[in-house]
Amino acid sequence: MNNTLRTRLLSILFIFGLGIYALLPSIRYQLLSDDAKNNLSQDELTYFESKSIKQGLDLKGGIYIVLEVDLPQLINTLAKNKDKKFDKFLEELSKDYKNNSTDFFTLFEEKALEKDLKLPKYFISYGKTKDQIIEQLNLESADSINRIIEIIQNRVDQFGVAEPTIQKQGNNRVIVELAGVQDSERARDLLQSTALLELMIVKDIESTNTIVRQIDNLAAMNIEKTNDDVDQLFDTNNSDENGLGFSSLLIAVGSDLAISTSNLSKLQNILNQDNVKQVLDATGSLFLTGNSAITLINDFGEEEEIYLLYHLVDNAELTGGVIEDAQMRLSQSGVSAGQATVQVEMSNEGSREWARITGSNINKRIAIVLDKKVHMAPVIRSQIFGGGTVIEGMDSIQEAEDIAIVLRAGSLPVPVTIQEERTVGASLGADSVSKGTYSMLVGLFIVILFIIFYYKLSGFIASFAVIWTLILLLGVLALLGATLTLPGIAGLILTVGMSVDANVIIFERIKEELRNGKSVRSAIDAGYERAITTIVDANLTTGIAAAVLYQYGSGPIKGFATVLFWGIIVSMFTAIIVTRFIFDYVTSKRTIEELSI
């Protein structure tokens, strides 16, 4: 073997070795039994996680969520001196924003102009001119997304997920990826719940009765109004629904009011009517339901699902900001013994407030409200010192644990909405992996068979190149710490089919040169030389497509683009450099009269 051949061999072996070395951790991890995987120490686990090819959410199962700050809600919270005009403005704005991907504050400005809304009237603490106000509101929004990310980070850390990723997208979204999470419902609640804890005084029975009567009268008036409308006149269904009135929807459960689950939407319709809102505003009160349904036997002896309904003072005495610690505890005594509760400890300041509130409201009821759902409304028997309180009414230990987590991590400054969600169950992911691997092996087998059948001995060389393309490509993915996704597996399979291309171009060129009467040696040289420009040109354009895909795509698509891109690079290496070396080596050993191609 002459010197240049030896150098080429060594560099090829070096690259092969590097590829195998990069793949070792992934192979070792795959070979471990499930038991052994569970028994890995933290260090070993980190080692395998950082060195192995990562599996994307679509293969491993898990949840991908894009949360967006509820900007209209943020504006609503920041505004002062709100009036009807402002409410109308905000309602239209949030409707427009829901279906429009224009920047929120651009829409905000346009809408304010259209509605002739005097911004300083509502946002005087943020500036005197429109531009100042919008700039300040923008800052508030940026600030809120940063706080939201911090809080979500906190929650996820306490929830315990192996490799969570939390990133900001644009200036009002956050992308959360939790790989391997099985219980998507629980994870979603944990991320999305605002976790706003409010302690509110329950209105006494007399004022509740008064307001129910008032709303009944208003509902009756509304029906007369709608009946004047000729279109509505014949719509008997509609008037029937409203005709039931407010009090007829209510059920008395002990001293509490309740509403049947099937009537919830009617309740919301009534409460959303403008004049009903006015009445409630005037008395400074609101209606909220309990956090979970209760099953009762009704007057007809049937089972009925109901929600308790509370009439509360619309002003939180205390909010979650005063919480210092929250823990799940199993209740030790009383009727609720053995049930999961959340024990809350307040800060010093909070404790003082709590003592004052409980002291001045003895014998009244206080509702513990989490995210606008009433968990419990106990009667205050005596003043409470020390700032401890217990929240009951949890369905399970898990729920209590999660509520404790979100209370500890703090409440979101603004609610968030889910804009995009992709949950993949673990079984679907595992199924995809096994089907993908199977397809890849079958595909590889057929391609190799065909190539050997068509190109004979040279076909073996090309097949050798294809197999090494796959190994090296996987090695590159492991080195890059790239994530393998389902489309990525498709990309691998595609690479098997397409990577033969470079060899086909070369072989066809060599055959042509042979037909033109060249010797084997010079036909090989000419074939490679001429084929290279074609191969580079053809592959680079596919590379461009892959790069664009990478820029554009989200997780799974990015995985595909990565595989496609590196597949091109690696297949050019194996087809041009590796197979060339084999041809050169064989022809240097002895003179070959006829090439098996």
Next chain:
Amino acid sequence: MKFIENTKIKFMSFKKVGFALSATLGAGSLFLLMLGLNLGIDFKGGTAIGLSFDKEVSIQEIRSVMESISVGDQEFNLSTEEIKYFGSNKEIMIKIKSQDNTPENFGQGIVNHIYKSMPTKVPEDKNMFILSLGAVSPKVGSELSGKAFWSIVSALVLILFYISIRFEFKFAVGAILALVHDIIITLGIFSLTGYEITLSTVAAFLTIVGYSLNDTIVILDRVRENMKSSGTVLFESTINKSINQSLSRTLITSLTTLFVIVVLLMYGGEVIRPFAFTMLVGVIVGTYSSIYIASALLATIYKSSN
């Protein structure tokens, strides 16, 4: 094996037939496109739910369960939404258009309702019941559509740029028109078969762009080489010669690629099927267009400019 060696097919003599065929297919596709494409939730917004039952279920059964679902404090009748089998008779895929007032956690609410309503057919562990759950808001849907569109356009522009530098602008025009042709006809076939367009279909489209171009460039490369040896004059005979010279390569590469795509279609599973289908159509159309659109257009452009 020598069945495709030394062919001397006069491809360009059938140029007009090729143009006519492409024009017909293209016009047909555009017409079908106007009738509408089956856009998935990625682009339209909506909810897609994949469920795995313990026993076989009938679509009708699911429909009746979905007649009345209450999520949050709203009632929905979802019995007319798209429900189909997903692989086997135990697996179901439900697609729900985005609603006007989609409540929070709409998808989960529907899953919970079905889970509660069919207690004898669902697995004990609710987490095993959910195969997949996707929800896209209309806003994100329109953003994703925009991104998909611009990604294809920017890929085309970049490639146009690249070929103009490496070859000539005239070469690039033919190549790009061939790509547009491929995309339109593939979309037409999507419209015809009612296959759904998703994010991974767009990825497949971009791969077709790359693949079809691969083919075109191999031929154009030969044309360039043959032009050099024949004194930069381009005749149809030069193009014929170039296509014939690269014909075996074109066919063999298309074959190996088709092999793996067919394997993917057969064994790759439900999730990957739309992707494999797009690639299948694209590879066939792309191979054809490298010969009859890219090369033939080049011949026509040169003829008219000389």
